Structure formats: structure tokens, C-alpha cells
């Protein structure tokens with residue numbers, strides 16, 4: 752009898768310890784560097800673990816002829832705390848994902864169809880550049896500047912995975928030309944001339 756009671760209490764304790772299998776985001780709460788607080792487990796459903804948007808083609812009728820459809824924690828609360836997320840990348844002919852970094856994640860790009868020229872620049876300024884075809888994958892280490900452009904005349908599709916539910920994104924040209932950093936400081940810190948800086952600020956909406 753005592754043995755059975757002991758076994759029961761052990762099972763209960765173990766169940767309790769193992770209960771933190773996931774932490775589906777409560778998106779109404781605040782996002783912290785370690786993610787969102789968890790939704791009450793009783794309110795979690797299978798829907799929280801599924802994201803259905805990646806089957807839809809993104810709209811590439813824009814200045815970069817590219818579209819990124821994110822399945823990050825804000826769109827996909829089930830990945831909260833799991834160190835993973837994904838996105839769909841549609842690239843039209845002539846499309847480009849401009850030079851950017853993800854401060855919070857390494858990226859793995861898988862080409863579903865088409866050809867994509869992709870590259871990253873290491874912190875010792877070496878360039879790692881490849882043209883990828885259907886079925887190829889390429890990894891972009893966390894925090895490094897990288898880009899993707901359509902290779903050839905056909906549209907291409909890739910799925911990208913990140914080892915964070917919230918990879919973050921900083922686009923180099925937006926950082927330099929889409930804000931109010933005074934033009935003379937942009938020129939001084941980038942060695943670009945005034946005409947080029949003013950032109951890019953005009954295109955990207957920067958002031959100063």
C-alpha cells in the first residue's frame with residue numbers, strides 16, 4: 752500500500768516537473784528579451800502550434816520586388832520560447848532582399864524553386880557568395896550582413912528558418928538613410944558624398 756502511494760506521488764511529481772513542455776505566447780502581454788509570458792495551458796489548442804500563411808504567395812509589387820511572409824512569434828504564438836521560427840520569401844525577377852542582419856538569429860534558407868544568389872560578409876569582411884538552385888540550403892550566421900537576389904529571369908521561392916522565435920531585422924540602407932541622422936554625419940561616417948546621401952534619403956524617406 753505504502754509502495755503504491757509512493758509510486759503515485761512520484762508520478763504526480765514527475766508530471767508536474769515535465770509540465771512545461773511549451774510556452775505559447777500570450778500576445779496581449781509585453782514582449783521581453785526572453786519572449787512573451789505563457790498563455791494558460793488550459794487555453795492552448797492545436798491551432799497555436801500551426802501557421803497556415805506560408806502557402807500564400809507574397810505580393811512582390813514593390814520597390815524591392817520581394818515579399819517576406821513571417822511566421823515569427825507575433826504571428827505564430829506556439830514558437831514562443833522554442834528557439835525557432837520561419838518565413839516565406841518570394842522573389843520576383845529583379846527582386847532583392849537588401850543588405851541586412853538579424854541580430855537575434857542564425858538563418859537557414861531553403862530554395863523551393865528558382866535560383867537565388869545569396870551571400871553574407873563575415874566580421875573579417877570576407878564574402879561568402881553562392882547562386883543557389885532548387886533544393887539547396889544556405890546558412891547565414893547570426894548577426895552578419897547578408898542579402899538575397901533573384902538569379903535569372905524567373906521568380907523564386909524560398910523558406911527561411913531562424914533559430915529564434917523573434918530573429919529581428921535591421922536593413923542597412925534603412926539604418927543609414929531612412930531616419931533623421933543628420934546628412935553631414937552620414938557622409939562623415941560612411942565616406943559617401945552629399946548627393947548620394949540626399950538621393951537615398953529621398954527614396955527611403957530620411958530627413959536631416
Ligand SMILES: *[C@@H]1O[C@H](CO)[C@@H](O)[C@H](O)[C@H]1NC(C)=O
Nearest residue numbers: 777789790791792793794795
Ligand atoms: C482563457 O480563456 C477564457 C475563455 O476564453 C478567458 O476568459 C480567460 O481569460 C483565458 N485565460 C487566460 C489566462 O488567458
Ligand SMILES: *[C@@H]1O[C@H](CO)[C@@H](O)[C@H](O)[C@H]1NC(C)=O
Nearest residue numbers: 808809810811812813814818
Ligand atoms: C500588391 O501590391 C500592390 C501595391 O501595394 C497593389 O496595388 C496590388 O493590388 C497588390 N496585389 C494583390 C494581389 O494584392
